[in-house]
Amino acid sequence: MSVARPSRTRKTPAPSKSGRKPTSSKDEASARPPSAHGTAGHRKDLLQAMLRVRRFEERCVELYSAAKIRGFVHLYIGEEAVAVGVNEYLTPDDAVVSTYREHGHALARGIPAEAVMAEMYGRTTGCSGGRGGSMHLFDAARRFYGGNAIVAGGLPLAAGLALADRMRGQERVTCCFFGDGAFAEGEFHETANLAALGQLPVLFICENNLYAMGTALERHEAQTDLAMRSASYGMIAWAVDGMDVEAVEQATRKAVEGIRAGTGPDLLEMRTYRFRAHSMYDPDRYRHKAEVERWKERDPILLLAERMRDNGELDDKELARTERRIGREVDHAVEAAEQGPQEPVDHLLHHVTGSSAGTVGRP
Amino acid sequence: MSSSDVKQPERTTYREAMREALREALRSDDRVFLMGEDVGRYGGCFGVSLGLLEEFGPERVRDTPLSESAFVGAGIGAALAGMRPIVEIMTVNFSLLALDQILNNAATLRHMSGGQLAVPLVIRMTTGAGRQLAAQHSHSLEGWYAHIPGIRVLAPATLQDARHMLPSALADPDPVLIFEHGSLYNVSGELPSTVQTVDADHAAICRPGTDISLITYGGSLPKALAAADELATGGISAEVIDLRTLRPLDHATVTSSVARTHRAVVIDEAWRTGSLAAEVSARIAEDAFYDLDAPVERVCSAEVPIPYARQLEEAALPQTADIVAAVHGAVD
Ligand SMILES: Cc1ncc(C[n+]2csc(CCOP(=O)(O)OP(=O)(O)O)c2C)c(N)n1
Ligand SMILES: [Mg+2]
Numbered sequence: 001m002s003v004a005r006p007s008r009t010r011k012t013p014a015p016s017k018s019g020r021k022p023t024s025s026k027d028e029a030s031a032r033p034p035s036a037h038g039t040a041g042h043r044k045d046l047l048q049a050m051l052r053v054r055r056f057e058e059r060c061v062e063l064y065s066a067a068k069i070r071g072f073v074h075l076y077i078g079e080e081a082v083a084v085g086v087n088e089y090l091t092p093d094d095a096v097v098s099t100y101r102e103h104g105h106a107l108a109r110g111i112p113a114e115a116v117m118a119e120m121y122g123r124t125t126g127c128s129g130g131r132g133g134s135m136h137l138f139d140a141a142r143r144f145y146g147g148n149a150i151v152a153g154g155l156p157l158a159a160g161l162a163l164a165d166r167m168r169g170q171e172r173v174t175c176c177f178f179g180d181g182a183f184a185e186g187e188f189h190e191t192a193n194l195a196a197l198g199q200l201p202v203l204f205i206c207e208n209n210l211y212a213m214g215t216a217l218e219r220h221e222a223q224t225d226l227a228m229r230s231a232s233y234g235m236i237a238w239a240v241d242g243m244d245v246e247a248v249e250q251a252t253r254k255a256v257e258g259i260r261a262g263t264g265p266d267l268l269e270m271r272t273y274r275f276r277a278h279s280m281y282d283p284d285r286y287r288h289k290a291e292v293e294r295w296k297e298r299d300p301i302l303l304l305a306e307r308m309r310d311n312g313e314l315d316d317k318e319l320a321r322t323e324r325r326i327g328r329e330v331d332h333a334v335e336a337a338e339q340g341p342q343e344p345v346d347h348l349l350h351h352v353t354g355s356s357a358g359t360v361g362r363p
Numbered sequence: 364m365s366s367s368d369v370k371q372p373e374r375t376t377y378r379e380a381m382r383e384a385l386r387e388a389l390r391s392d393d394r395v396f397l398m399g400e401d402v403g404r405y406g407g408c409f410g411v412s413l414g415l416l417e418e419f420g421p422e423r424v425r426d427t428p429l430s431e432s433a434f435v436g437a438g439i440g441a442a443l444a445g446m447r448p449i450v451e452i453m454t455v456n457f458s459l460l461a462l463d464q465i466l467n468n469a470a471t472l473r474h475m476s477g478g479q480l481a482v483p484l485v486i487r488m489t490t491g492a493g494r495q496l497a498a499q500h501s502h503s504l505e506g507w508y509a510h511i512p513g514i515r516v517l518a519p520a521t522l523q524d525a526r527h528m529l530p531s532a533l534a535d536p537d538p539v540l541i542f543e544h545g546s547l548y549n550v551s552g553e554l555p556s557t558v559q560t561v562d563a564d565h566a567a568i569c570r571p572g573t574d575i576s577l578i579t580y581g582g583s584l585p586k587a588l589a590a591a592d593e594l595a596t597g598g599i600s601a602e603v604i605d606l607r608t609l610r611p612l613d614h615a616t617v618t619s620s621v622a623r624t625h626r627a628v629v630i631d632e633a634w635r636t637g638s639l640a641a642e643v644s645a646r647i648a649e650d651a652f653y654d655l656d657a658p659v660e661r662v663c664s665a666e667v668p669i670p671y672a673r674q675l676e677e678a679a680l681p682q683t684a685d686i687v688a689a690v691h692g693a694v695d
Contacts, residue, residue, distance in 0.1 A: 070495040071671060122495075122672030133497045133671030149499040150457065151429050184428030185460070212429055214405030220428040286404050345678040352667050 037088070037249065040313040043304060046088075046245045048322050050080040050301050053104040055326045056113055059334065060103070060120065060134075064280050068338075069120040072149075073134045076104035078275035081300035082207055083108040085248025086175060086268075089256045092142065095174040097158040100135035100149040101207075101274075105177055111139045117333035123340030130343055131351065140361070151212075152178060152185035155204075159191050162200040162265075173259050175203045181212025183229070184220055192267070196234040199264035203255055204230070206269045207242065213278045214286040230267040242270030243298045246307075275299075372553040380526035380554060381411050381519075381543065385449065388529055389419050392447060395533065398425040398434055399451030408453045409489060409548050435461035435486065439469050439538075442484040447533055452488040455504045455542065469538040470513035484538045485529070491544040491582045491632055492680055498668035501676075503632040505542040505581070506639040509610040515539045516609040517563060520547065520584040522554050524561055524607060531563035542609075544582030544632075563608060566616040572602035575690055576620040578643055579630035580606040583681055587630050590686035599694060609639060617643060618651045625656040626693045630681050635663035660689040 035041030057077050063069045076083065083104035090096065090109075098105040106116050111127050119126025120134050128138045128147070136147035145161065148154035158176035165172045182188050183206070195202045206226055210217045217224050230237035236258065240251040248270060255266035273295040277284035308314040350358030375383070388395045397412060397419075403426040406413030416424040427434040431452060438450040452458045458465070465486070472480045492501035509516045515535055519525045525543070532539040569584065570591050577587045584605050591601040602620055606612065621627050627647055631640035644659045662681040670676055 070673065072496055072500070122675075128671075130672040130675070131497070131670045133495065135499070136497055136671070149497070150460075153499075181429045184430045186430070186432055187460075212400075213408070214401045215426055215428070219404075219426060285406075342674055343672060345674055348665055348670070348675055348678050349667055 037253075038246070040308070040311065043246070043308050043311075043313060044318075046084055046249070047301065047304050047308065047319075048326070049084040049087075049108060050245060050304070051322065052113070052326050052329070053080045053083065053107050054301060055323075056107060056116070056330055056333070057103055059330050061276075061280075063120070063334070069134065070122075071133045071135065072100065073120070073280045074101040074278065075274070075276040075280075076101055078295065078299065079207060079209060079242065079272045080104055081245035081248050081304075082205065082242050082270045082272055083177075085245040086177075086203075086205055086252045088249045089252040090173065090175055093170075093172050095143040095145055095158075095161045095172065097145045097154040097161070097174065097176040098137075098147060099151075099154065099178055100147065101179070102137055102147050102177070103134070106137045106139070106144060106147075109139070109142055109144050111137065111142060111144060113329055113333040114336045115139070117330075117337040118340045121337040121340060122342070123337055124343045125336065125340040129351070152182035152187035152191075154178065155182065155187050155191040156194075158202050158204075159195045159198075159200055162195065162202045163198060166198070166200055171201075171260055173201050173203050173256055175205060177205045177207060179212060180206060180208040180210065180217055180226065181215070181220065182206075183226055184212070189233075192230060192233040192235065192265075195265040199262065201259045201262075202265040203252070203259055204235070204237075204265060204267035206230075206267060207272055208239075208269050209272050209274045211274070211278070211287065213282070216287070227267065227269040230269070235265045235267050236263070237267035237269065239269040239271055242272030243295075243300045243303055245300055245304055273298075372555050374551065375522060375526075375554050376549060376551045377522055377525045377543075378409065378411055378548040380522045382413065382415070384526055384529040385412060385415060386418070388447075388449065388533055389415065389423055392533070394445065394447040395449060396423045396425060396441075396446065397449045397451065398427055398438060400427055400429055400434075400453055402426060402451050407451065409543075409545065411543075411548070412451070431457055431460035432464055436464040436468065438484050438486070439464060439472070439482055442482045442538075443472070443480055447483055447485070449485045449487060449529075449533075452486060454500060454545075455488050455490040456500055456502055458486075458488055458504070465508070465514070465538070465540075466511055470511045473537065474513060481536045482538050483533075483536050485532045485541065486538065487541040487543060489545045490542045491546060492664075492669045492676060493546045493582070495671055495673055495676055496669075497671040501669035503581075503664070505540070505609055506631070506633045506637075506642075508540050509612075509639055509642075511610075513537065514610065516542070518542045518544075518581040518607060518609055520544070520581050520605050520607070521569075522550070522552050523558055524563075526554055527558065527561040528563050528607075530560065542581060546582050547585075550585070564613065566607055566613040567605045568602060568616070568620065569605050570601070570603040572600040572624065574600045574624055575626040575628065575693060576602045576604060576617070576624045577628050577630060577686065577690070578604045578606065578617055578620075580609060580639075581632070583630045583632050586681060586683045587686055589683045590690065593683065593687055594690055599690060601690060606643075612642070612646070614646050614650065617647065618654075621647055621651045622654045625654055627655070628660040628662060628686060628689045628693060630662045630686055632664055632681055634666050635661055636666060638663055657693040660693050662686050662689050
């Protein structure tokens with residue numbers, strides 16, 4: 001039997017001592033030399049990583065309007081600090097479980113923009129071979145376990161991935177992203193209890209953007225202090241300013257250190273906001289423009305840029321160069337997706353079971 | 364003035380017809396209330412209940428958290444206590460989170476209690492594919508529900524049924540599930556003002572024919588009708604039957620049609636194995652075997668989770684051309 005841990009919440013992330021773990025994969029176009037956290041160089045990396053997600057998704061909007069991308073597309077614009085900051089303390093060995101709002105998680109994880117774009121085009125060169133689309137990005141090699149479009153559907157998987165690591169004595173963390181809306185699903189509560197009971201190495205990242213589709217947090221949760229509720233399961237949980245990428249990073253470091261040390265799961269409630277509608281389908285009639293504008297003042301990219309400007313770390317020429325480089329990367333991703341092959345329809349029955357043609361998935 | 368007072372044929376959409384049915388139900392019976400995710404302020408994820416919150420207020424048009432099991436179960440409880448809840452689940456894919464409540468409570472409470480309890484509950488949900496929504500938003504699982512004794516399953520495929528099936532569902536003393544195919548919401552047309560009620564218990568012959576029976580329901584009905592049009596130009600007269608009620612099946616209408624045409628193609632967007640199409644085919648084999656001049660053909664979805672890529676999704680689903688080809692297989 002595991003020993004129940006005292007529930008507690010932390011109001012502010014404590015500063016940490018340890019150095020950073022290796023992070024981004026070599027495929028990431030922003031392949032950046034490691035620079036120490038908290039330094040000017042590092043902030044540049046963070047800014048660049050957030051800009052990359054932003055510009056990628058802005059292009060997605062155009063492509064959706066041009067009917068190049070179909071299905072449901074959920075934009076992450078406004079929430080980039082969470083994916084980018086959290087990723088800083090994940091290693092390539094760790095696992096990531098995500099939702100349908102996962103372009104940012106996927107890009108931060110190092111899935112090439114080209115593979116993500118091709119997926120949205122439904123091409124075989126997509127990271128899910130064109131089978132999944134925007135909501136179902138996967139990359140087994142990078143331990144990116146999807147792109148789940150059932151709200152809270154990924155949470156139990158994260159517990160299982162972590163359980164396997166724990167049983168095999170592997171010091172890996174499974175990072176699980178989900179929204180505030182997922183807090184209302186039984187799967188969240190069942191998984192929180194299961195993970196805390198087994199002291200499983202899961203980093204739960206709740207992206208609290210204050211809305212579950214058209215329903216505001218206070219209209220879907222009787223108790224809106226999500227960190228406090230999570231702590232009641234016996235996890236360490238606290239709320240973080242999800243618009244401040246450095247705050248996200250530090251909180252993640254603190255949590256991941258504990259989890260790697262074997263103290264069980266932690267939950268970070270990232271207080272963030274989506275600047276765009278729930279999906280490209282959503283007329284966004286349920287919130288006031290003024291509220292959106294107020295949050296845009298805390299745009300995570302602007303916030304970091306301002307901090308850097310105050311520190312005298314922002315070089316406008318360099319920023320322009322970065323923007324151009326990201327623009328070229330996105331252009332290239334679109335060109336490659338345009339030219340990506342369409343899967344012939346006689347492959348329709350591929351990848352259904354392990355004995356289907358085409359499949360590589362092995363236990 | 365409600366639409367039922369309108370004497371001229373009314374131009375409407377499937378979505379509006381469904382909304383009008385809900386409005387009428389809320390107006391005419393104060394035990395009726397609508398409950399589900401984003402049904403109120405948002406107006407329903409497919410816009411069906413737009414405006415109803417403003418008209419009936421938050422007591423009767425109730426937004427719920429993302430808690431399918433809890434709010435479906437709560438609907439069951441309210442029905443036990445004498446209310447007439449209409450619960451909306453965004454799509455059939457998410458209804459799986461409430462499957463336990465639907466099967467283990469709604470469908471069985473009457474029987475387990477030795478007939479003491481009744482669950483007069485209506486659950487509406489979207490079903491089907493065709494919009495590149497991939498494998499967690501595209502499946503047709505109504506056949507699973509049609510497997511369950513104790514519940515009734517409706518699949519309105521026409522404007523008339525969207526507008527007029529609900530009263531019959533609400534009058535039912537037992538749980539009724541209504542499946543609305545996502546591709547139908549924008550279908551528009553005229554609603555005859557002379558029709559005020561429909562007989563929800565029987566399949567409908569949507570287009571009479573003499574050479575073959577095309578048996579289908581829901582989102583496949585427009586495809587079957589298009590196939591019948593195409594076949595007519597080639598001299599084949601196809602009869603198109605809309606099952607409408609998937610449980611209990613109106614088998615008499617199907618067998619009497621097959622007795623006249625001697626051939627049948629069953630079209631079902633669900634997977635072939637263990638499908639409603641399998642049930643219909645088996646019943647034809649049981650009861651109309653000696654009337655058949657050819658084996659029953661089935662046009663179903665390929666046995667694959669619905670893929671995102673457009674050409675693959677199209678290939679996975681029953682299409683008009685597949686129906687035409689199946690008819691030629693049976694006739695030639
Ligand atoms: C089980 C389930 N119910 C409903 C939906 C439809 N749906 C998709 S996203 C969403 C809102 C989820 O909100 P939240 O968890 O806060 O995440 P966010 O979209 O804000 O990132 C809803 C209702 C779904 N996909 N799965
Ligand atoms: Mg949310």
